[in-house]
Amino acid sequence: xxxxxxxxxxxxxKDNLGTWVFLLPTLLFFVGYQVYPIFRVVxxxxxxxxxxxxxxxQWVGFGNYVEALNxxxxxxxxxxxxxxTMMFLPGTIIFPMILAILVDRVQQPKLQTLxxxxxxxxxxxxSTLVFVLWKWMYNYQVGPINYLxxxxxxxxxxxxxxxxxxxxALTLPSIAVMEVWWGLGYHAIFFLAGLAAIPKEMIEAARxxxxxxxxxxxxxxxxxxxxxxMILVVLRFGTSMAVIDEYLIFGxxxxxxxxxxxxxxxxxxxxxxxxxxxGFAAAIGMIGAVVMIFFVGILLYIFRxxx
Amino acid sequence: MVERKEQELLLQEAxxxxxxxxxxxxxxxxxxxLVAGLGMAGVGVAAKxxxxxxxxxxxxxxxxxxxxxxxxxxxxxxxNEGFPDLNYQIAPVQGFGIERFVAEAKNGESTWDxxxxxxxxxxxxxxxxxxxxxxxxxxxxxxxxxxMIPAIRDECxxxxxxxxxxxxxxxxxQGWHSGLTTTAGLPDSAPETWDDYLANAQAVIDSGAAxxxxxxxxxxxxxxxxxxxxxSKDVYTPEGLFDFTSEPAIEALxxxxxxxxxxxxxxxxxxATDGGVNGTPDExxxxxxxxxxxxxxxxxxxxxAQYWDEPTQLHLGPLPKFKxxxxxxxxxxxxxxxxxHGQNKEKAAEYIKALTYDPRIWKDSIAGTETSHPxxxxxxxxxxxxxxxxxxxxxxxFVALVRAQLDKAKAIENNLFGLSQFQIGQPLWQAYLxxxxxxxxxxxxxxxxxxxxxxxxx
Numbered sequence: 063x064x065x066x067x068x069x070x071x072x073x074x075x076k077d078n079l080g081t082w083v084f085l086l087p088t089l090l091f092f093v094g095y096q097v098y099p100i101f102r103v104v105x106x107x108x109x110x111x112x113x114x115x116x117x118x119x120q121w122v123g124f125g126n127y128v129e130a131l132n133x134x135x136x137x138x139x140x141x142x143x144x145x146x147t148m149m150f151l152p153g154t155i156i157f158p159m160i161l162a163i164l165v166d167r168v169q170q171p172k173l174q175t176l177x178x179x180x181x182x183x184x185x186x187x188x189s190t191l192v193f194v195l196w197k198w199m200y201n202y203q204v205g206p207i208n209y210l211x212x213x214x215x216x217x218x219x220x221x222x223x224x225x226x227x228x229x230x231a232l233t234l235p236s237i238a239v240m241e242v243w244w245g246l247g248y249h250a251i252f253f254l255a256g257l258a259a260i261p262k263e264m265i266e267a268a269r270x271x272x273x274x275x276x277x278x279x280x281x282x283x284x285x286x287x288x289x290x291x292m293i294l295v296v297l298r299f300g301t302s303m304a305v306i307d308e309y310l311i312f313g314x315x316x317x318x319x320x321x322x323x324x325x326x327x328x329x330x331x332x333x334x335x336x337x338x339x340x341g342f343a344a345a346i347g348m349i350g351a352v353v354m355i356f357f358v359g360i361l362l363y364i365f366r367x368x369x
Numbered sequence: 370m371v372e373r374k375e376q377e378l379l380l381q382e383a384x385x386x387x388x389x390x391x392x393x394x395x396x397x398x399x400x401x402x403l404v405a406g407l408g409m410a411g412v413g414v415a416a417k418x419x420x421x422x423x424x425x426x427x428x429x430x431x432x433x434x435x436x437x438x439x440x441x442x443x444x445x446x447x448x449n450e451g452f453p454d455l456n457y458q459i460a461p462v463q464g465f466g467i468e469r470f471v472a473e474a475k476n477g478e479s480t481w482d483x484x485x486x487x488x489x490x491x492x493x494x495x496x497x498x499x500x501x502x503x504x505x506x507x508x509x510x511x512x513x514x515x516x517m518i519p520a521i522r523d524e525c526x527x528x529x530x531x532x533x534x535x536x537x538x539x540x541x542x543q544g545w546h547s548g549l550t551t552t553a554g555l556p557d558s559a560p561e562t563w564d565d566y567l568a569n570a571q572a573v574i575d576s577g578a579a580x581x582x583x584x585x586x587x588x589x590x591x592x593x594x595x596x597x598x599x600x601s602k603d604v605y606t607p608e609g610l611f612d613f614t615s616e617p618a619i620e621a622l623x624x625x626x627x628x629x630x631x632x633x634x635x636x637x638x639x640x641a642t643d644g645g646v647n648g649t650p651d652e653x654x655x656x657x658x659x660x661x662x663x664x665x666x667x668x669x670x671x672x673x674a675q676y677w678d679e680p681t682q683l684h685l686g687p688l689p690k691f692k693x694x695x696x697x698x699x700x701x702x703x704x705x706x707x708x709x710h711g712q713n714k715e716k717a718a719e720y721i722k723a724l725t726y727d728p729r730i731w732k733d734s735i736a737g738t739e740t741s742h743p744x745x746x747x748x749x750x751x752x753x754x755x756x757x758x759x760x761x762x763x764x765x766x767f768v769a770l771v772r773a774q775l776d777k778a779k780a781i782e783n784n785l786f787g788l789s790q791f792q793i794g795q796p797l798w799q800a801y802l803x804x805x806x807x808x809x810x811x812x813x814x815x816x817x818x819x820x821x822x823x824x825x826x827x
Contacts, residue, residue, distance in 0.1 A: 221580070312645070316645070
């Protein structure tokens with residue numbers, strides 16, 4: 063009874079051998095570069111592994127997780143990341159969408175190309191340069207923003223001018239503004255692609271039926287941009303919750319700074335403090351990842367395709 | 370065929386160098402030469418005699434430098450020309466990151482032979498704990514060791530072994546913009562006590578000479594530690610942690626709050642580079658000529674004054690002291706670490722000796738170049754003695770001042786938490802500075818508790 067089944071499986075494998083050969087490099091890369099590190103971090107999170115110690119790691123069960131969950135810094139730092147995300151995510155969806163709709167209305171092909179190029183310029187600037195540029199813009203004493211506010215318009219003095227960066231309450235909103243600016247053109251291109259897929263006849267028909275601009279946007283454009291929005295929301299939710307480069311550069315290791323989020327807490331423990339407790343840091347990372355997966359699930363539900 | 374011949378020559382040359390270094394005797398050298406002469410067929414045999422390992426050890430001396438060192442000391446490449454085989458590299462240590470060094474050591478290897486950029490209290494203990502570096506004692510000439518200023522030698526030593534070959538010396542002191550202070554009607558001399566310092570700073574503001582009177586760098590090893598040392602150096606626990614609850618530390622905190630009343634309002638904000646550690650607001654204010662006085666390690670005001678209309682208006686002095694205080698300060702050196710799994714260790718010692726004694730480095734550092742004026746000083750007694758005996762025409766007064774301070778100064782003690790204890794504590798003592806906590810003792814107790822809690826984790 064087994065023979066026909068075995069030969070069918072063997073035939074199936076033989077028929078698909080070429081497919082598997084072509085898939086092999088990707089599979090190897092995926093397993094080696096994605097699956098293995100994830101499982102390795104999960105394993106480390108259950109040990110007392112310290113990077114600077116030469117002692118072998120010991121299994122500690124859920125000890126690191128219990129310690130992290132009982133640490134107020136874990137919850138504070140998660141909240142700070144969520145706070146930044148709440149400012150960043152709407153800005154990264156709404157502004158590019160409005161911009162894309164405006165650019166999409168431009169009829170002149172050359173002008174349309176020019177707008178698209180200009181929009182993409184910030185996205186082409188390397189991150190380091192963007193950070194240096196905005197650090198200068200936000201500088202308390204010599205930055206152009208405070209120069210305008212103090213020296214030109216006289217709204218503030220040197221004693222009470224806004225402190226944009228460096229751990230104040232304005233730090234996260236300031237970084238969010240920078241990030242929205244940086245991704246504006248890049249994200250607008252996503253929406254422009256979505257707008258191009260909407261049949262023009264549908265909009266013309268709606269207008270013939272008496273729909274005004276708002277109704278066209280609300281009933282035709284917006285529903286058809288929902289898949290683009292879903293992709294952007296999920297992608298950008300992940301990146302904004304897990305920001306670290308900007309926080310390292312703009313905030314440093316000050317635990318009271320709004321930029322000391324769970325990613326900074328993890329990095330601090332893994333690469334800065336004491337013997338570098340990477341087992342504990344891995345647990346912090348896993349908790350952050352689980353929280354993110356939970357909210358991504360909610361976002362996918364909210365932006366699920368309807369009709 | 371050509372390739373084979375080259376390989377034979379390489380093997381012979383490697384053996385010759387080992388012979389000259391005394392690592393093999395003449396008999397072994399002759400055996401290897403004979404085997405190498407058999408051509409590639411003999412390479413397998415040669416390996417038996419250790420020629421393979423001789424070749425592996427034959428990479429050129431490969432030092433790696435923290436990038437700021439080359440930026441501040443543009444004369445280093447000229448000195449490197451004296452070492453034609455040198456494989457000079459820039460280290461992957463942005464923000465004091467040593468993870469690459471540790472990861473390599475765990476595999477029993479090192480891409481580099483020596484790291485130039487180690488600050489003892491920052492990362493030396495970590496590198497020793499992780500078995501990444503080894504002591505210089507077997508390689509450093511005895512006369513160099515004896516030539517080190519004792520306090521610096523102590524700073525670079527753990528358990529009697531020298532783990533850092535000091536290079537650049539930084540000492541915390543005060544600087545002032547004489548253009549602003551003169552406008553404020555102040556004498557052109559360093560305030561001796563903190564009370565005088567505060568009064569002068571207030572006078573700068575009151576006179577309208579500048580919007581701010583004084584400033585400091587909010588990182589603890591640049592403010593709390595030197596200010597505490599100005600009262601007493603007895604501020605360390607038996608295990609080497611900074612004792613934030615000691616009287617000098619608490620007085621330092623109270624003093625910082627008083628300075629903040631006459632300082633630039635962004636004084637507590639993070640800096641612009643190196644994870645907020647450098648490019649700090651005090652430097653921006655001083656460079657912009659908006660503040661009269663600054664307390665920091667001397668190379669900072671020297672660098673900032675280069676942005677002034679008239680850099681000669683910068684004057685430097687020792688750190689003020691509390692009434693009845695010791696009048697000490699903090700110093701640290703940046704030096705070289707020898708990788709345990711590196712190679713060319715004798716050559717590394719030869720190179721570092723040449724580098725640290727080279728008069729071009731010290732002239733550029735003290736007198737400045739077109740591109741930089743670091744003001745960092747040498748760690749050797751003999752160099753200062755030579756300058757005392759025959760003062761160079763480029764010598765500046767602050768050098769004698771720093772040297773004199775060094776006899777009273779103390780380095781922050783080496784500890785696994787040497788740097789991070791100040792990072793952990795900063796937001797907690799700042800709660801007092803911002804008025805969230807009223808009692809400085811409570812704030813400092815919170816700092817001590819947080820540092821100890823972090824030490825006891827796991």
